[in-house]
Amino acid sequence: MVREGLPGTPYGEGVKIIKPPMASPIKSSEGMLVCNPDDPTEWGIFVNEDSSPERRRFTIAHELGHFVLHRAKRRTFNCDKAAVHLSLESAGVIEREADEFASNLLMPGDVLRDRITSQDVDLYLLSGLAKTFGVSFEALCIRFIKFTEKRAILLHWDNGFLKYEWRSRSAVLSNTRIRRLSDPAEPLRDTVAADESITQEWNGIDMSAAVWCVGEQPYMKLQEFKHSYGGRDRVLTLLILEDAEPRRWDNSWQDQESFDSFDQFTSSGQMPIRK
Known part of the structure; x- marks a missing residue:
């Protein structure tokens, strides 16, 4: 599992554990990634327990995207429904990047491309x-x-x-x-x-x-x-x-978002950067 495997790798440097997802205490929040203020080696993920299992799974992947890509910038990420799942242009850059990471993690592009080009689409x-x-x-x-x-x-x-x-x-x-x-x-x-x-x-x-x-x-x-x-x-x-x-x-x-964060995460030895 990605969550368990990240600590101890270059992408989770200095982190001992990312705790299993827990129910968010904030109802307006779709997902949260937080660092323990008393222990910077410990991180946790919170998700909206009222969301469907599929949405919760995507939200967890989204928060892992924040962990890999953005945790050097801040210690807390609170993502509402507008920020997760859709990657809308109105969302902040880091939210779109986290969504792209989650999409690549859960729906690998090469697998999807093979499936949608081999038959009629409906x-x-x-x-x-x-x-x-x-x-x-x-x-x-x-x-x-x-x-x-x-x-x-x-x-x-x-x-x-x-x-x-x-x-x-x-x-x-x-x-x-x-x-x-x-x-x-x-x-x-x-x-x-x-x-x-x-x-x-x-x-x-x-x-x-x-x-x-x-x-x-x-x-x-x-x-x-x-x-x-x-x-x-x-x-x-x-x-x-x-x-x-x-x-x-x-x-x-040419103005479209071209950042492919999970592909960069899996193919590069460095932290992904936005093109």
């Missing part, structure tokens, strides 16, 4: 992979977006409004963007996301890419997938588009 496949890796469905979908060679977009709707959007590298290079008619964005008319009678669409519905995306020709196709959570207030939309040539004038991909 939500059944992604759900099965989430169970294989022991992570949440949403975390696996985000990881899929980062590793797929397809033009793909993941949208998270919260009470009918867009909370976040992830685009794959191919989507960024081809300047593939959803059509936004409001701010914050709402599901577009004639889409599965907007159809309240459809709560789940795991096989995918074929439609013209122009329905969803700006600048797409009507003859270009996409598949729209949908997963609604229990209360229907949270919905995931996955769009997978036909291939298109990269538009060379779009350089926005």
Whole structure:
């Protein structure tokens, strides 16, 4: 186990023990990493006991990321739900780095890439992979977006409004963007996301890419997938588009986060650094 193996290695230098995870005393906290103020060789991890087992597992990996990458900077890390699991741009740099560490630890990129390139992708496949890796469905979908060679977009709707959007590298290079008619964005008319009678669409519905995306020709196709959570207030939309040539004038991909903390942790004898 990574937690038990870190002390005594160069990545846990000066630390004797990282205690087994305990229930967080702060309900608003998703996870905490703390150093014993009376013994700097002893560290502990706290997690939100009300979260699902998959989210707790990711949170523990996230806090281990802080231990490896950031403990020289501070002695206490208190991470709320906005900081863990999603790596949103609004989160702090160290939170995104810890999320990336956790994703690489729990969902190794080489294994995931092999699985998603050897067969057709649908939500059944992604759900099965989430169970294989022991992570949440949403975390696996985000990881899929980062590793797929397809033009793909993941949208998270919260009470009918867009909370976040992830685009794959191919989507960024081809300047593939959803059509936004409001701010914050709402599901577009004639889409599965907007159809309240459809709560789940795991096989995918074929439609013209122009329905969803700006600048797409009507003859270009996409598949729209949908997963609604229990209360229907949270919905995931996955769009997978036909291939298109990269538009060379779009350089926005260069601004994307490229830090791969766990890969650096496992392949380097030095502490990982952010590129």
